[in-house]
Amino acid sequence: MSEESYDAIVIGAGFGGSSCAGLLAKRGLKVLLTEKNNVAGGKAMSLAKNGFRYTAWVVIGAPVDGNLYQVVLDELEVGDLADLVVPEGAGSIYRTPAGKYVRMPKTSSEKLDPGVIFDWLEIPEESRDAALQFFANMTLMPPDQVGGLRGTSFADFVDAAGIPPALHAFIVSLCCDGMFMVPVDTLDAAEAVTSLQAIFTRGGGIFCKGGYGRVAEACCEAVRRYGSEVLMGSRVKRILVEDGRVGGVETDKGTFRAPIVISNAGIQPTVLKLVGAEHFDKSYANYVRDLVPSYALIGHRYFLSRPVTDAPFGVIFSDGSPWTLDRFNRACAGEASRQGVLYYEVPSNYDPEGAPEGKQMLMTGSFCPPDPNLSAEELQAWACVGEEALFGAFPDLEAAIESKDFYTARSVSNATRDSVVPGAGGETIGLGQIVGQCGDQKPSIRAPICGLFYVGCDAGGSGIGTQQALESGMKVADEVERYHRLHRRATS
Numbered sequence: 001m002s003e004e005s006y007d008a009i010v011i012g013a014g015f016g017g018s019s020c021a022g023l024l025a026k027r028g029l030k031v032l033l034t035e036k037n038n039v040a041g042g043k044a045m046s047l048a049k050n051g052f053r054y055t056a057w058v059v060i061g062a063p064v065d066g067n068l069y070q071v072v073l074d075e076l077e078v079g080d081l082a083d084l085v086v087p088e089g090a091g092s093i094y095r096t097p098a099g100k101y102v103r104m105p106k107t108s109s110e111k112l113d114p115g116v117i118f119d120w121l122e123i124p125e126e127s128r129d130a131a132l133q134f135f136a137n138m139t140l141m142p143p144d145q146v147g148g149l150r151g152t153s154f155a156d157f158v159d160a161a162g163i164p165p166a167l168h169a170f171i172v173s174l175c176c177d178g179m180f181m182v183p184v185d186t187l188d189a190a191e192a193v194t195s196l197q198a199i200f201t202r203g204g205g206i207f208c209k210g211g212y213g214r215v216a217e218a219c220c221e222a223v224r225r226y227g228s229e230v231l232m233g234s235r236v237k238r239i240l241v242e243d244g245r246v247g248g249v250e251t252d253k254g255t256f257r258a259p260i261v262i263s264n265a266g267i268q269p270t271v272l273k274l275v276g277a278e279h280f281d282k283s284y285a286n287y288v289r290d291l292v293p294s295y296a297l298i299g300h301r302y303f304l305s306r307p308v309t310d311a312p313f314g315v316i317f318s319d320g321s322p323w324t325l326d327r328f329n330r331a332c333a334g335e336a337s338r339q340g341v342l343y344y345e346v347p348s349n350y351d352p353e354g355a356p357e358g359k360q361m362l363m364t365g366s367f368c369p370p371d372p373n374l375s376a377e378e379l380q381a382w383a384c385v386g387e388e389a390l391f392g393a394f395p396d397l398e399a400a401i402e403s404k405d406f407y408t409a410r411s412v413s414n415a416t417r418d419s420v421v422p423g424a425g426g427e428t429i430g431l432g433q434i435v436g437q438c439g440d441q442k443p444s445i446r447a448p449i450c451g452l453f454y455v456g457c458d459a460g461g462s463g464i465g466t467q468q469a470l471e472s473g474m475k476v477a478d479e480v481e482r483y484h485r486l487h488r489r490a491t492s
């Protein structure tokens, strides 16, 4: 059995793990990046099928200006391996109270223009000044005031503004539901306002040709170019702990030793499965067990005989879309409508090689619980409300379907993190960015075992999914480099 030694081992080549491994390799550490799948990218991996290429599910990047995909790619000098694109003309669709589906007018810039939005959402003239004031206050709020919102729910913040229902649905469902995948009355207001400021001032809607997985694949290539190693198709079964410090990992391809292990596998699988709760103080293990994940997306990939839309992506929503915790729980119990917001993406409308000539693939996502063990009936109940909204917005679509793939929380869990806590594993983001789990109350990137770090959406970052994971990758790389310098020991 191999017993090779490294300065650091990174478990998982998601956006957090691959960026962190690339940065550490560039800074001269001898790194092993080990990934259980045969492709990098985790929750934003790329897939290809029958001449179509795409991110595995709807993944909309934001903000555009100063996005961390480009920052990391440039830092690692692999910008040529991932082609980012900002398509014109998002295709968001508002379902009016009268049941009409109305597409947002095209604007010349990807940045949001309140006047255009107010017209589209039929905001009455008499409410526009207050609505504009709300937009301005939120967008220009200084950082210390935003910080003061920490611990307040976004529902409390937005409800206090008394904005019209359509604008409320726009802010909550079009923007926040998808960015955070948690009910608005649990969402941390500081986290939400920071991200809304970013998309309103720096744009939203950036993609990668060939799927977002290309960004993580480029980071893996950087690991190799800087002289370190990537081991794909290699699952870590156990993180070795000796005398309260990590010693390496045991994988299905051998045992590898390092004084530093950085886990992108999720904090709950890392603590409760890969290390084992017995190695932690009981209260820490219980704290980890109690952490609350984001919700999941469920949806389809529709492979179409002909193009049905020119929109690269969009959101279908109505005044009734916003999720509250109570409505979600009642929907789970079958006592309230499961209809929420629906996201869609059409890769060939921003990537000329996204589909074979004359064809189109449109994929969707709508809320469902993160439990990978939902019954077939429950899955069907969550999925069919999404189809209802989609076919309402695109009446020509159903007749153009040649085949469709269905993905669920189980698909996401199988492709990314193990389910080790009942009801969790298929979450879209990672830990929910809810009151009590953000800012200072987010888990530390350092575990209470020497040499063990977490990277990815569960620790070290903030903001929207993929950006959050990259921010964590950068911060963890800084922290681990410092730790390595202070605790350097000879490796062989």
Ligand SMILES: Cc1cc2nc3c(=O)[nH]c(=O)nc-3n(C[C@H](O)[C@H](O)[C@H](O)COP(=O)(O)OP(=O)(O)OC[C@H]3O[C@@H](n4cnc5c(N)ncnc54)[C@H](O)[C@@H]3O)c2cc1C
Pocket: 011, 012, 013, 014, 015, 016, 017, 034, 035, 036, 037, 040, 041, 042, 043, 044, 057, 058, 059, 060, 061, 062, 178, 234, 235, 236, 237, 264, 265, 266, 297, 365, 412, 415, 416, 417, 418, 427, 428, 429, 430, 455, 456, 457, 458, 464, 465, 466, 467, 469
């Ligand atoms: C359906 C869906 C839609 C989304 N939409 C958006 C969006 O619109 N915009 C956006 O920015 N974000 C979106 N996200 C969220 C975003 O993709 C994630 O938040 C982000 O990619 C998570 O990155 P990560 O590094 O934290 O972890 P992950 O992506 O979960 O990566 C973890 C990696 O670790 C590997 N791993 C786990 N356990 C082991 C083990 N034991 N051994 C070896 N390897 C292991 C996994 O295979 C995986 O590759 C979406 C996610 C999903 C699922």
